[in-house]
Amino acid sequence: MSQPTPSFYNLAWRWHFYAGLFVAPFMILLALTGIIYLFKPQLDPLMYDHLLNVSPGHHRLSADTQLQRVQATYPQGHISQYLPPINPERSGQFVIHDGGRELNVFINPYNGEVLGEQDAKLNLQAVARALHGELMIGTLGDRLIELAAGWGVVLVISGLYLWWPRGQSAAGILWPRLSRRGRVLWRDLHAVTGFWGAALLLFMLLSGMTWTGFWGKQYAELWNQFPAAMWMNVPASDLEARTLNTATRQTVPWAMENTPMPTSGAHAEHMAHAGHSAGPAAPGVTLQQVFETATARKVEPGYSITLPTTAEGVFTIAVFADDPRNDATLHVDQYTGEVLADVRWQHYPTVARVTEMGVMLHEGKMFGSLNQIAILLVCLMILLSSISGLVIWWKRRPQGRWGVPPLRHELPTWKTGVLIILALAIVFPLVGASLIAVWALDRLVLIFRSTRQRERHS
Template identity: 80%
Template sequence: MQKPQPNFYNLAWRWHFYAGLFVAPFMVMLALTGIIYLFKPQLDSLMYSSLLEVPSGHHTVPADDLLQRVKSAYPQGQVTQYLPPPNAERSAQFVVKNAGHELNVFVDPYHGDILGEQDAKQNLQAIARAIHGELMIGTVGDRLIEMAAGWGVVLVVSGLFLWWPRGQAAGILWPRLNSRGRVLWRDLHAVTGFWGATLLLLMLLSGMTWTGFWGKQYAQVWNVFPAAMWENVPTSDIEARSLNSATRQTVPWAMENTPMPMSGDHAEHMAHGNAHAGPAAPAVSLQAVQDIASERKVEPGYSITLPTTATGVFTIAVFADDPRNDATLHVDQYTGKVLADVRFEHYGTVARATEIGVMLHEGKMFGTFNQIVVLLICLMILLSAVSGVVIWWKRRPEGKFGVPPLRHDLPTWKTGVAIMLVLAVVFPLVGASLVVVWLLDRFVLPRVARRTADMPR
C-alpha cells in the first residue's frame, strides 16, 4: 500500500500567520507613509506654494549674493547646502543649521528676498520619509524595517503556497463577491495577494537596498567603480553616504559607498582621512560651482553641498527622477578643479538596475502613470493587511490566540527548509529572527498552550 503524501499546508499556514503577525503593522505604516511621499510634488505645491513658486523674471541674482542675504538673516547659522531653482518659476533654497534646527530657507532668485523657512525635519514629507525609513528612532528602526521587509518575502512565498489552485478558480483568480463574511474576506486576501505578489516582492527588494545593514552589504558588493577613477585624487575615509540622512537624499544610492575627495594640495600631506584640519575657507565662489554644473549639463534639480572643513569639497549632486540623468561631482574648494564626475554610465549593471528599481519604487520614473501604479500597490498592501487581520479575528477561537494547529508527526519539509535557508543566507537579520521564532514555536509556545489548557476554568 502506497504511503500517503504528507500535507504541509498547515505548516505553511502557521509560518504565514507568524509572518503576517509581525509584518502587517509595518506594511500598513509603509503603505501610508509611502503614499504621502509618493505624491510629494503635488502635496508640496499645494501646501508650500508661497515658498516654492515665484513669478518668472529676466535676471537672476548671483548665487553668492543670495548666500550673503541668507547669512545676514541667520548670523549664527551655518549654510550647508544650496539648491538652485529647478526651473524659471521656482525659488532657490538654502539649508541652514541654526540654533539646533535644520531649516530649509527659500529665496526669490530674481530679487533676493527671503520668502520664508521650513523646518527640514518636521515638515510632512520629511516626517513621512523618516518614519518610512527608520520609524524616526534611528538604527533600531532601520533594522526593524529591514526585518519586516525580509519577513514580507516569507509572507509572499508562504502565501503563494497557500493560494496555489487545488481544482477551482473561484476564490483563486477572482473573489467570490456574492459570498459574505469570512469567505469574502479570505477571497479578497488571497486574490489580492496573488495578483500583487510580484509587484510586492519588487517593492520590498528595491526598498531594502536603502537599509543600513543589508543595503550597506549589498552596496559594497555591487557598487564597484574602477579604481582609476580615484587614482589622481586625494581621498578621505569619509564616504559619500555621509551626505544623506533619513529626511534628505543628496547623492544617488550607487554613490553612497564611494570615498569623498579632499581639496587642496596640502591634503596629500595630511593624515589619511583627517577632515578636521580647520573650517572651510573656499576660494571658489558658489556661483562658479553653479556654473560648473551648467557647463557640464547637470540635470536641473541638483544640489550643491558646501564644504565644512579645510579639506572638504563642494559636491554637486542630482538624484534624478530618471536615473540616466544621475550626476555626482566633487569640486576642489580652492581651485575649482572637478575632482570626480560620476554619471549613470559609470555605474555597474546591478547598480543601474537598482537605481531604476528605486525610482520605480518612489513613483518617479514615468511621472503620473508610475505614481498611479505605486498607489495601487500601496492600496493592495493595505487591503491584504486589513483582510488578513479580519480573517484571523473571525476564525480565532474565543479567548485564544488562534495560531494554526500543527501535526507533530510530519516529516521534515525539505522544500520549506531549503527556502528558509536561502532567506537566512540572503537576509541575515531575517535568518536570525527565523531561528528565534522556530525555537519559540518548538519549545516555548507548546508549554504555554498546555499550561493554559490545564488551568481550571
C-alpha cells in the same frame, strides 16, 4: 501519547500568521507614508505655494548674492546646502542649521527676498520619508523596517504556497467571491490580492531593501563596485558619500553611497601656512563658481550643492534624477575649483544601473503620472492585503487567546518550499536570525501546551 509531527504546510501556516502579525503594521505604515511621498511633486506646490513659486524676472541674482541675503537673515546660522531653482518659476533653497534646528530657507532668486522657512525634519514629506526609512528612531528603526521587509518576502512565498490552487475552484483564488460575507469574503480578498500582486510586492520589498542600513549596505559593497582607477589620482578621505544622505534628505544617488569622499587637494599647503592641519572650511572658490561648474558640465536641474564643512572637505554637486540616466555626482576642490570626480550613469556598474532603475520605479518617478498611478495601486493592494490579513486572524484566533488559528487538515511536505525558506534565511541574515528565534519560541510554546494537556489528563 506523543504529538504528531506537523507537516510543512502546518509550519508554513503558523509562520505565515506569525510573520503577518509582525509585518502587517509595518506594511500599513510603509504604504501610507509611501503614498504621501509618492505624490510629493503634486503636494509640495499646493502646500507651500508661497515658498516654492515665484514670478519670473529678467535677471537672476548670483548664488553668492542669494547666499549673502540668507546669511544676513540668519546671522547665527550655518548654511550646509544650496538648491538652485529647478525652473524660472521656482525659488532657490538653502539648508541652514540655526539654533539646533535644520531649516529649508526659500529665496526669490530675482529680488533676493527671503520667502520663509520650513522645518527640514518636521514637514510632511520629511516626516513621511523618515517614517518610511527608519520610523524616526534611527538605526533601530532601520533594522525593524529591514526585518519587516525581509519577513514580507517570506510572507509572499509562504502565502503563495498556502493559497496555491490544489484542485479547488478558481473562485476565491483568481477572483473574490463577492456574494459571500464575513470571514470567507475577507479570506478571498486577502488571497486574490496576494495572488495577483505577489510579483509587484516582491519588487517593492526588494527594491526598498537596497536602501536599508544592514542588508542594503552589504548588497552595495558586494555588487556596486567602481573601477579602482577612477579614484587613483584623487585624494580620498575615510568618509563615504553615504554620509551626505539622511533619513529626511536624499543628496547622492544610491550608486554613489559607498564611494569615497575626495579631499580638497590644496588643503595641505593651505593649512600648513596657517600653522595647523585641520579646521573649518575656508573655500577659495565661490558658490557662484561652483554653480557655473554645474551649468558648464550640463548637470540636470534639480541638483544640490553641498558646501564643505572642514578644511579637507569638498563642494559636492549631486542630482538623484527621476530618470537615473541623468544622475550626476561631482566633487569640487574648495580651494582651486578643480573637479576631482564627475560620475554619471555611464560610469555605473550594471547592478547599480538596475538598482537605480528599480528605486525610481519604486518611487513612481520613471514614467511620470503613469508610474505614480501604478505604485499607488500597489500601495492600495498592500493596504488591502494587510488589513484583510489582520481581519482574518482576528476572526479565526483561538477563543480568548492571541495565538495562531488552528489548522485542521494536513498536506504533504513541500520540499522546495523548505529550500526556499532556508535560502531566504541565508540571503537575509536578520530574517534568518529571527526565524531561528521564532522557531525556538514556537517549539517551546508547543511543548508547554503539550505538557499542560498531559497534566490535565493525568
